Amino acid sequence: MNRIFLILSLFLIVAVGVAYYFVGGFKQAEVKLETTAQPIFLAGSYYEGAGNSEAFGDLTRKAYEIRSSGKLRGTFGNIFYNDPATSSEAAKVFVGLIVDDTVSQQLPAGYRYRVFPAGQRVLHARIEASYLVAPGKLYSGVKDQAKQNSLALQNLYLERFPNTGPVEVWAVVK
Template identity: 65%
Template sequence: MNKIFLALALLLVIGFSVAYWKMGGLKAPTITQETTETPYFLAGRYYEGPANDEAFGDLTREAYQLRKDGKIRGDFGNIFYNSPESSRDAAKVFVGIVVADTVSQQLPANYRYRAFAAGQKVVHARIDASYLLAPDKLYTGIKEYAAANKLTLQNVYLERFPDKGEPEVLAVVK
């Protein structure tokens, strides 16, 4: 009986390891320092409060559903106005969809546009991995890059999670 449990445990470990690898868990992010050339526009809603609050989850699900239903075309994204560490307790975030422009789509009544301005100095992190694994790897990469290059981050972050392509985070540098 113990051999059966050991064999099952080994199979589970191998299965999870293969899944983690296939999702890009062993890949490292690409980190660059650059200046944004064009603005990023988001259609969405602002949220301020605990990140684990149901209201935050509702906004995220609403954005995904609007995108899935074709009511807004673009990639899921957020603009965080505080550091990822402090956002667990008090998130300040604009939740929505990164769109191409602010004129080609009709927004739902409760949605607004926000812009992540062009001309900002940013640390840009991207990774060829699942959006489930990407945020932790991207934020860790940004933090390590900023520390190694003696950069001070302004605690404004743009997250973009495309269906096809690399998830990315842009962190504004002071």
């Protein structure tokens, strides 16, 4: 009986390890200090409140629904106006889609534009991983790089979650 539990436990540990590998859990984020060359436009809605609330989840689902239905072409993204690590208590975030420009598409009802301006010094982090593990890897990479290079973060972050390709975060440096 104990042998069966041991074999099942080992199998479960291996299965979890393999799954973690396939979602990119063992990868590290690539982080570079750079200056944004062009503005990045987002279409979406602003949210301020608990990051784990139903209202925040509704805005995220709405952005995915708008993109999936074809009402707006873009890549899912957010602009955090505070540290995302503390956003579960008090998030200040613009939730929506990164779009190519502000004139080629009509905005859905309730959506507005926001711009992540060009010419900002940022730590740009990228990783080929699932959205399930990518944010933790990206933010830890950004914070480690900032600490190693004695850079102060401004608590302004842009997240980009494409369907394919690397997940990215731009963290503005003071």
